Amino acid sequence: MTDDPNTPDFWESNYRAGPRRWELGGATPVFQRLAESGEFAPGRMIVPGAGLGDDARLFARHGFQVTAVDFAPTAAQAMRARQAPAAPIVVLQADWFNLPAVLRGVFDYVLEYVFVGAIDPARREAYADVVAGLLRPGGRFIGLLGPIGAPPGGPPFAVQPDDIIALLAARGLSLLRREWPPDSVPQRRGVEELVVMVKR
Numbered sequence: 001m002t003d004d005p006n007t008p009d010f011w012e013s014n015y016r017a018g019p020r021r022w023e024l025g026g027a028t029p030v031f032q033r034l035a036e037s038g039e040f041a042p043g044r045m046i047v048p049g050a051g052l053g054d055d056a057r058l059f060a061r062h063g064f065q066v067t068a069v070d071f072a073p074t075a076a077q078a079m080r081a082r083q084a085p086a087a088p089i090v091v092l093q094a095d096w097f098n099l100p101a102v103l104r105g106v107f108d109y110v111l112e113y114v115f116v117g118a119i120d121p122a123r124r125e126a127y128a129d130v131v132a133g134l135l136r137p138g139g140r141f142i143g144l145l146g147p148i149g150a151p152p153g154g155p156p157f158a159v160q161p162d163d164i165i166a167l168l169a170a171r172g173l174s175l176l177r178r179e180w181p182p183d184s185v186p187q188r189r190g191v192e193e194l195v196v197m198v199k200r
């Protein structure tokens with residue numbers, strides 16, 4: 001087993017080892033509220049490191065055309081097995097840092113949850129490059145960013161929302177709003193912040 005979170009093997013070992021501490025057993029209530037709110041018109045959405053796909057399927061049920069990306073084979077298989085025929089998603093078993101060029105500039109939304117804190121912090125500039133590259137002008141980044149103030153080491157690696165906002169702002173995204181969600185699951189309340197940005 002590798003201890004390098006840049007590799008699919010690291011994550012695949014986690015999936016094979018049993019229950020994962022990051023899973024909520026369903027979509028986060030924060031995204032349930034957003035999906036139901038009507039604030040975001042259905043459109044093309046991409047979800048990095050989608051895991052078992054709960055958040056991806058949630059937005060698909062609300063009419064979004066969702067592409068869920070994960071490079072761990074077990075995660076990709078699980079998402080295929082859990083497809084809802086009435087609201088299918090596109091499952092892409094691929095590395096976020098090596099996506100097909102054809103996807104550039106076509107998405108209305110990037111939906112981030114528990115991914116940026118999972119990747120090697122040295123790759124955050126590259127992460128922001130990919131986010132900015134995938135969005136069309138006017139497209140939005142919806143990120144529930146955390147864990148804020150995680151202990152040293154990782155994953156998860158600590159995420160400061162201000163840092164992610166700055167990385168995306170440097171790539172042409174403007175902050176629309178940020179919020180401490182009252183409906184974060186209890187164990188993440190106060191350590192994750194909702195950030196919405198738009199690509200100019």
Ligand SMILES: C[S@@+](CC[C@H](N)C(=O)[O-])C[C@H]1O[C@@H](n2cnc3c(N)ncnc32)[C@H](O)[C@@H]1O
Pocket residue numbers: 005006011012022023024048049050051052069070071072075094095096097113114115118119
């Ligand atoms: C901590 S898990 C979170 C999964 C999901 N977002 C959730 O909230 O349950 C991180 C996920 O990102 C995936 N992942 C990590 N690095 C990746 C990369 N470079 N490309 C694609 N997927 C990646 C892992 O396989 C894992 O499923």
